[in-house]
Structures are given as C-alpha cells and as structure tokens.
Amino acid sequence: MEETGKVFIKTFGCQMNVYDSEKIMACLDDRYIEAASADEADLILLNTCSVRGKAEHKVFSMIGRLKPLKDLNPDLIIGVGGCVAQQEGQGILDRSPLVDLVFGTHNIDDLPDLLDERISKGRRVCRIREESDKVTSAQVPSHAVISKPTRLVTIMKGCDNFCAYCIVPYVRGREISRPSVEIINEAESLVENGALEITLLGQNVNSYRDPGTGDDFIDLLEKVDSIHGLLRLRFVTSHPKDFSMELINAMASLETVCEHIHLPVQAASNKVLEGMRRGYTSDEYQSKVAALRGVIPDVELTTDIIVGFPGEKRSDFDMTISFLSEMRYQNAFSFRFSPRPGTAAAQLEDDVPESVKRGWLPELQHLQNKITARKHEDLVGREVEVLVESTGKKENGFLEGRTRNNFIIHFPGGEDMIGSLINVKVNRSRKIHLEGEVVK
Ligand code: SF4
The missing domain is CATH 2.40.50.140 (Nucleic acid-binding proteins)
Structure with missing residues (x-):
C-alpha cells in the first residue's frame, strides 16, 4: 500500500502505552510516516490512560484543542485508543463529533481496517474487543525509530491482581504471557537494529510464565541476557508480593540486568495496604529491599505511592512518610487517590477530604525531592x-x-x-x- 500521509501519536500514561504507540506505528508503517507535531499530521491518534483521575477530562480537553486543526483541514482524522477508549467506547463518538474513530486496547491490529472504513465509507467507527488471548509485538518499523538505543518489549499483558484501586485488569484484561520464543526473536531483532538496552514490560513481570514451555521470568531474563550485543536489560513492573530471592539473585548474577528496580509500595500502613489488596505488609516489603541491597549495594529503587486511600488516617500517612525516609528511594511517583469506576475501591466511601489529600501529597513530594536531591548531590x-x-x-x-x-x-x-x-x-x-x- 502506498504511503498516504503523516501520523502524530500523543501517548498518555505508562510505558505499556509507549510500547502500544510503537505497535500502532508499526501497524501503520506502510501508509503513514511519523509527523513531528500535530499541526502537520493527517492522522492524530490519542493513546489514552485511565489509571489516574480525570483521565476522560484530559482526553476531551485535548480533543477540544485539536478543533482548529480540524477546521483548517476537514480531512484530518482524529482517533482515540488506549484505556479510556476501552472503557468509554462509543460514548467518545457520541460526546465528541471531532473524533473519527475509537479503538480499544485489544484492537490495535484493526487500525488499518478502521481507517479504510473511515476513509472509503465515510463512517465514524468504534471497535472495542473485550479480550484478546494474544500478546502481539511492536514489530520494528522500517524507518524512524530503528536505531534507537533503548527499546521496549512487552512480555505479557493484563493483570490478575485486582488491587482495589486499579482499573488495569478491567481495561487491559486478565494476565496473558507471551511465548518466550517470540520475545527473544523480537529482542534479537531490536539488538540487530541498534538497540543496546531493552526493557521488558508487563503489569506484573514476576508472574510471567511461558504458555508453552512453562519457563518463568528468571528463565526469560537469562535468555534475554545472553543475546549477543545487548548491554543493558531492565524490566518493569515488579509486584512486591512476587519479588523473590531467586529474582534478586538473578539480578545480581546476570551481567546485563541493571541495578535499578521499580517496586511500587503504594503505602506503608498495613491497614491501608490490606484495604488496597496489595498482598504484602510493609515489613515484608522492607525485608525484600534489605535482601536486594545486601547483594547489590548500588541498586536504586523507585516506587509509586497513593495518598488518601479510603480509611487512611494521618497516623497511616505518617507511616508512609517515615517509610520514605528509611527506603531512600531514588524517586517516587505519588498521586492522590481518586476512585476509578468499577473497581473495588470505588465501592468504599472516599472519606479522606480532598483538602487533606491536597495537603498530604506535597508534603510527601517535598520529602522525596529532598531525598532525590541528596542522592544527586552525592554524585x-x-x-x-x-x-x-x-x-x-x-x-x-x-x-x-x-x-x-x-x-x-x-x-x-x-x-x-x-x-x-x-x-x-x-x-x-x-x-x-x-x-x-x-x-x-
Ligand atoms: S498489580 Fe495491581 S496496581 Fe498493578 S496493574 Fe495489577 S491490579 Fe493494577
């Protein structure tokens, strides 16, 4: 098929979405090249995230900001994909006449069809599949990004953990691991094309299990580590409850595995952790970190923290503050709790006043900034x-x-x-x- 125009993809949210945007680019590769900005694009795709509050609001205000471009160029196609699309579906088309197509998290491969339908039949289209049993790769596009030194490779999708606050199992589906042979092939092809560092992606990489061979995450790490020419290997995200001594030892012994881990703690009060359904106590978390630091002294940790979970008291929050000082994270991504529709936490009374959450968050961020600054100054x-x-x-x-x-x-x-x-x-x-x- 001939190249027909330029595409601009705006990616919201996590690295999984960054990977999906690469997959979108790979799907469109024979007909669109990447535009440097939205102004010069014939196709604008918003790859959305609904993990944090006000996600829909952010997406619709971004769509609103694209109106002048659509006025200038009525042939401009605007599409919405990702988690908000998966959740809202047809509702996005109903609410915004500017949007031409909506595709769910399991429908990226359908994009060329949806575009054809929009262009040749003039229909606004929405396709949302509830589940897909496949994890597809972001094949290396034939231009633009092939010589990037750092690349992402998805190893699994979905999540079975159902943490009380989290929308992911509902919009990304249940956990499905990708066959390791496909992962290795993709990683080898990326390294052949110039990648020196690979990050393996999954919502909970520790529970990876090859659907055919039964290989676990450590087996997979060993295989990727042995790819000739690969210098650095990272992975994200590790769930603290599944972060094992075996994985700690593998991190220490495999040469390419980097000395960094993202280990989301979310809170330090056991009462709050239980309400969040996280499956570990702060002591258990702490002893895993101590074991990790015992074998990899220069390892750095980053984390995620939610403040103002239902039922959280000042005394609970204080535990998180002290925990931060003890853990000395390199960085902490912190957010105010806001109920995501359909999750278990949305059934709970959101009883921490917004004004309190708004006070706690900067307090925590101020402390983390000091810890980060200290680490930077030491270097x-x-x-x-x-x-x-x-x-x-x-x-x-x-x-x-x-x-x-x-x-x-x-x-x-x-x-x-x-x-x-x-x-x-x-x-x-x-x-x-x-x-x-x-x-x-
Ligand atoms: S582990 Fe919990 S927070 Fe992470 S994606 Fe799964 S449900 Fe969400």
Whole structure:
C-alpha cells in the first residue's frame, strides 16, 4: 500500500502505552510516516490512560484543542485508543463529533481496517474487543525509530491482581504471557537494529510464565541476557508480593540486568495496604529491599505511592512518610487517590477530604525531592558510565543519557554520540536530573 500521509501519536500514561504507540506505528508503517507535531499530521491518534483521575477530562480537553486543526483541514482524522477508549467506547463518538474513530486496547491490529472504513465509507467507527488471548509485538518499523538505543518489549499483558484501586485488569484484561520464543526473536531483532538496552514490560513481570514451555521470568531474563550485543536489560513492573530471592539473585548474577528496580509500595500502613489488596505488609516489603541491597549495594529503587486511600488516617500517612525516609528511594511517583469506576475501591466511601489529600501529597513530594536531591548531590564530582539515549529535550546541543542505576544526566555533545557508552563527570545536581561533561 502506498504511503498516504503523516501520523502524530500523543501517548498518555505508562510505558505499556509507549510500547502500544510503537505497535500502532508499526501497524501503520506502510501508509503513514511519523509527523513531528500535530499541526502537520493527517492522522492524530490519542493513546489514552485511565489509571489516574480525570483521565476522560484530559482526553476531551485535548480533543477540544485539536478543533482548529480540524477546521483548517476537514480531512484530518482524529482517533482515540488506549484505556479510556476501552472503557468509554462509543460514548467518545457520541460526546465528541471531532473524533473519527475509537479503538480499544485489544484492537490495535484493526487500525488499518478502521481507517479504510473511515476513509472509503465515510463512517465514524468504534471497535472495542473485550479480550484478546494474544500478546502481539511492536514489530520494528522500517524507518524512524530503528536505531534507537533503548527499546521496549512487552512480555505479557493484563493483570490478575485486582488491587482495589486499579482499573488495569478491567481495561487491559486478565494476565496473558507471551511465548518466550517470540520475545527473544523480537529482542534479537531490536539488538540487530541498534538497540543496546531493552526493557521488558508487563503489569506484573514476576508472574510471567511461558504458555508453552512453562519457563518463568528468571528463565526469560537469562535468555534475554545472553543475546549477543545487548548491554543493558531492565524490566518493569515488579509486584512486591512476587519479588523473590531467586529474582534478586538473578539480578545480581546476570551481567546485563541493571541495578535499578521499580517496586511500587503504594503505602506503608498495613491497614491501608490490606484495604488496597496489595498482598504484602510493609515489613515484608522492607525485608525484600534489605535482601536486594545486601547483594547489590548500588541498586536504586523507585516506587509509586497513593495518598488518601479510603480509611487512611494521618497516623497511616505518617507511616508512609517515615517509610520514605528509611527506603531512600531514588524517586517516587505519588498521586492522590481518586476512585476509578468499577473497581473495588470505588465501592468504599472516599472519606479522606480532598483538602487533606491536597495537603498530604506535597508534603510527601517535598520529602522525596529532598531525598532525590541528596542522592544527586552525592554524585557531584564523580564519574559515571552513561548510555547516551537521545538529544536533550529542552537544551540545544545537550544529550541525555542514563546510568545503569537509573540516574538521568544531561551533558553537551553531538548527536553522533547517541547509542554509545561514555563516561561523564557529574558537575551539578538538578531536581530530576544531573548535569555533567564527557570525560575525554
Ligand atoms: S498489580 Fe495491581 S496496581 Fe498493578 S496493574 Fe495489577 S491490579 Fe493494577
């Protein structure tokens, strides 16, 4: 099929959505090239996320902002996919006449058909499949992103955990693992095409199980680790209840596995954790982290925290505050609780006043910022090994790279350095990144 135009994909939410956007791009690869901005696109796709509150509101306000583009170009096609689409379906078309097509989280492969239907028959279309028993790959598109040094590979989709606050099992479906042979083939093909670092993606990677061979996540890590040319291997997300000593030992022994883990704690009060249906206590979490730090001393941890879960008292919140100081996370992604329709927590009384949640969140973030700043300051003057990932998003002439243990560093350099491993001397600490200079 001939190339017909340019597509702009706006991705909301987590890395799973980033991966899905790559999959969308791969699906459209023979007819659309990537547009640098929405203004120059013939097709705009919003890949939405409904994990946090006001997701629908954000999507509709983004759609509203696209109206001037649609006025200028009536042939512009606007599509909505991802978790909000999966949840709202036809409701999006009913509510916004600007939207031409809606596709669910299991319908990415249908996009070319939906576009044909829209273009040739002039119909606004919505396709939402409830479940798919397949986890498909984001094949390497034949242009644009093939030489990116860091790539994502999905190993499973959906989740069986049904944490009380979480919409994921409802919009992404039940947990399905992808055959390891497919994962290895995709990872090998990415490495052949220039990837040096791969992140394995799943809602709960620890419960990965090859549907044919029964291989578990550690077997999979060992296989990916042995791919010739791969330098770094990461994975996300690990559920603390399934984070095992075997995995800790594998992290320590496999050469490519990086010294960083995202381990969402969510809260430190056992009462709140129980209400959230997380399946662990703060002591259990803490002893796993101690075991991890025992075998990998320079490992860095990041986490997610929800404040203001139903029934949470100031004394519960104080436990999370002390926990933060003890854990010394590299970073914590923190949010106010807001009920997601259809989840168990939506049945509970949302009894922590919004004003209280609004007070707790910055208190927690202020403490975390101090911890992050301290970690950054400790690195000033030191030399670190960095994989150069991209040009800096804000400063011209700057590159952005990452250490194995997940510190982001900006430094001056030329684009030809992207994809190389270099040593950088850290000169300055910033709020979310470091600044430095290349060591000759
Ligand atoms: S583990 Fe819990 S929070 Fe994570 S995706 Fe599954 S249900 Fe959601």
